[in-house]
Amino acid sequence: xxxxxxxxxxxxxxxxxxxxxxxxxxxxxxxxxxxxxxxxxxxxxxxxxxxxxxxxxxxxxxxxxxxxxxxxxxxxxxxxxxxxxxxxxxxxxxxxxxxxxxxxxxxxxxxxxxxxxxxxxxxxxxxxxxxxxxxxxxxxxxxxxxxxxxxxxxxxxxxxxxxxxxxxxxxxxxxxxxxxxxxxxxxxxxxxxxxxxxxxxxxxxxxxxxxxxxxxxxxxxxxxxxxxxxxxxxxxxxxxxxxxxxxxxxxxxxxxxxxxxxxxxxxxxxxxxxxxxxxxxxxxxxxxxxxxxxxxxxxxxxxxxxxxxxxxxxxxxxxxxxxx
Numbered sequence: 034x035x036x037x038x039x040x041x042x043x044x045x046x047x048x049x050x051x052x053x054x055x056x057x058x059x060x061x062x063x064x065x066x067x068x069x070x071x072x073x074x075x076x077x078x079x080x081x082x083x084x085x086x087x088x089x090x091x092x093x094x095x096x097x098x099x100x101x102x103x104x105x106x107x108x109x110x111x112x113x114x115x116x117x118x119x120x121x122x123x124x125x126x127x128x129x130x131x132x133x134x135x136x137x138x139x140x141x142x143x144x145x146x147x148x149x150x151x152x153x154x155x156x157x158x159x160x161x162x163x164x165x166x167x168x169x170x171x172x173x174x175x176x177x178x179x180x181x182x183x184x185x186x187x188x189x190x191x192x193x194x195x196x197x198x199x200x201x202x203x204x205x206x207x208x209x210x211x212x213x214x215x216x217x218x219x220x221x222x223x224x225x226x227x228x229x230x231x232x233x234x235x236x237x238x239x240x241x242x243x244x245x246x247x248x249x250x251x252x253x254x255x256x257x258x259x260x261x262x263x264x265x266x267x268x269x270x271x272x273x274x275x276x277x278x279x280x281x282x283x284x285x286x287x288x289x290x291x292x293x294x295x296x297x298x299x300x301x302x303x304x305x306x307x308x309x310x311x312x313x314x315x316x317x318x319x320x321x322x323x324x325x326x327x328x329x330x331x332x333x334x335x336x337x338x339x340x341x342x343x344x345x346x347x348x349x350x351x352x353x354x355x356x357x
Contacts, residue, residue: 034248034251034252035107035108035110036075036078036079036101037101037102037105037107038107038252038329038330038352038354039252040098040101040102041107041328041329041330042250042330042352045328045329045330046328048325048326051324051325051328051329052321052322052325054102055119055320055321055324055325056321057099058099058102058103058119058120059103059119059120059122059123059320059321059324060099060103060120061120061121061123061124063099063100063103063104063118063120064115064118064120064121066100066104068112070100071100071101071104071105071112072112073097074096074097074098074100074101075097075101075105075110077093077094077097078094078097078098078101081094103118103119103120104118106160106161106164107329107354108163108164108246108354109164113160113161114160116156117156117157117159117160117161118160119161119324119357122157122320123313123316123317123320125153126150126153126154126157126316127312127313127316129146129149129150129153130150130277130280130312130316131308131309131312132146132149132150133146133147133149133150133196134221134225134281136200136203136217137200137204138204139204140197140200140201140204140205143196143197143200143201143204144193144194144196144197147192147193147194147196147197148189148190148193150193150196151188151189151192151193151196151228151232152189152193154229154232154273155185155188155189155232155236157357158232158233158236158237158269158273158356159185159236159237161356161357162236162237162240162269162356162357163237163240163245163246163262163265163353163354163355163356181239184235184236184238185235185236187235188231188232188235188236189232191231192228192231192232195224195228196221196224196225196228198224199216199217199220199221199224202216203216203217218285221281222278222281222282223278225277225278225281226274226275226277226278227274229270229273229274229276229277229278230270230271230273230274231270233266233269233270233273233274234266234267234270237266237269237356238266240262240263240265240266240356241259241262241263241266242259242262243257243259243262244257244258244259244260244261244262245257245258245261245262245265245353245354246258246353246354247261247333247338247342247351247352247353248351248352248353249346249348249351249352250348250350250352255342255345255346255348255351256338256339256341256342256345258333258338258339258342258351258353259339260333260337260338260339261331261333261338261351261353262353264331264333265331265353265354265355265356266356268326268327268331268355269327269355269356269357271326271327272323272324272326272327273323275323275326276316276319276320276322276323279315279319280312280315280316280319283311283315284308284311284312284315287311288304288307288308288311291307292304324357327355328355329354329355329357330352330353330354330355331352331353331354331355332350332351332352333350333351333352333353334349334350335348335349335350335351338351
């Protein structure tokens with residue numbers, strides 16, 4: 034079992050534990066560290082017996098964990114590309130997320146921003162997904178096979194098109210009253226939630242088709258399970274959909290409250306920077322929550338697995354890497 038998964042097996046048993054660790058791991062300053070520093074941190078963790086037993090007592094070891102957990106894939110052991118590391122997610126996804134929600138003059142602009150947003154989240158999903166014994170060649174950042182590349186491109190294009198539909202309807206029709214409110218403010222929210230989950234389900238489809246490795250408590254690989262793969266992808270899709278859905282609902286609700294209190298009505302131009310601030314703050318607060326809702330080292334009951342795996346072990350609970 035990779036040292037990252039060993040960390041989560043001891044330090045990620047409760048939501049509160051995972052949340053505290055993710056608030057530390059998501060520190061954007063770790064993006065300034067070089068690959069050499071990351072590799073040295075991994076070597077320290079792999080060679081130090083103390084690092085696994087008392088991972089948070091030593092400052093040097095603590096920093097090594099921070100670098101490893103934020104920068105290294107827990108299955109392949111490969112360093113994740115800089116722009117797709119978890120600490121970079123808030124910095125890069127937030128402006129694309131905000132721009133995709135802005136009212137655009139034409140459908141073309143709306144489609145471009147939707148495409149950029151879903152393309153980035155798809156790349157992040159692939160880079161931080163699972164790499165299985167049967168589909169290891171699809172693991173990012175290795176070159177994706179043509180089939181997976183086409184599927185991912187199709188998923189992003191579909192999500193961008195559907196996300197731009199409300200903007201197209203508003204721009205092409207002179208809507209007013211309830212219809213304008215519905216297509217401008219109401220429809221984009223459930224559509225964003227659905228498309229966020231849809232993108233995760235599609236781009237990580239190989240995990241559901243081929244299965245992912247399941248391990249016993251000692252890290253020994255017992256087999257490859259499609260049911261575990263399906264559970265891992267569904268949990269990640271649910272957390273991603275909730276993150277972006279709440280990232281729209283909370284700022285909009287707060288802005289509506291502010292407008293009703295007439296606090297900023299004298300200066301309507303202040304609403305845009307206020308919305309930006311609220312969106313960044315909301316996503317920043319919810320991101321560690323989203324990553325912590327489900328354990329990084331997922332658990333699945335033995336009875337819920339395939340028959341061929343049941344005959345390979347007597348363990349009642351098995352484990353897998355959920356991905357982010």
